Amino acid sequence: MTASCGAEGRAEPLQLRVNGRAQALAVPREASLLQVLRNDLGLNGPKYGCGLGQCGACTVHIDGMAARACVIPAHGVAGRAITTLESLGTRGDWHPVQAAFEEAQAAQCGYCLNGMVMQVAALLAREPGASEARIRSELSGNLCRCGTHIEILDAAQRAARRLRTTQP
Numbered sequence: 001m002t003a004s005c006g007a008e009g010r011a012e013p014l015q016l017r018v019n020g021r022a023q024a025l026a027v028p029r030e031a032s033l034l035q036v037l038r039n040d041l042g043l044n045g046p047k048y049g050c051g052l053g054q055c056g057a058c059t060v061h062i063d064g065m066a067a068r069a070c071v072i073p074a075h076g077v078a079g080r081a082i083t084t085l086e087s088l089g090t091r092g093d094w095h096p097v098q099a100a101f102e103e104a105q106a107a108q109c110g111y112c113l114n115g116m117v118m119q120v121a122a123l124l125a126r127e128p129g130a131s132e133a134r135i136r137s138e139l140s141g142n143l144c145r146c147g148t149h150i151e152i153l154d155a156a157q158r159a160a161r162r163l164r165t166t167q168p
């Protein structure tokens, strides 16, 4: 049987905590977190790229740490705090990282943007003034096929500078 998330198998009850809200679902053990977020909960910020944990397009935060939702079983993160791009900021009230990406025009097709923003946001939450070297290292596993890396790095550094001066 194919569940609404798209995974094969018998649906089993699952409680997730996504963007601060409790979600009661029924999905197969085989379902990835990405399938559940996109197909059951309609959260399309995280993207399906490689499906192998290698491109970063599907990045979300789990308990504040960046994680690849395509290779994480949804049942494995029951009760953990899952955050998607949808709850990072809103139009008119962007998260500092989103604001910096907009200022730096750090997008071409935009497909990698979710992963870039979520990866940088998780890093700067832990290390508000992260160095360029630290940012480069953190983004080394996030792929952009358009070649917008220079603008993405610029955006991440803008956000780091801003957070460095606003945080105690």
Ligand code: FES
Binding pocket: 047, 048, 049, 050, 051, 052, 053, 054, 055, 056, 057, 058, 059, 068, 069, 070, 071
């Ligand atoms: Fe998850 Fe590529 S889609 S890492």
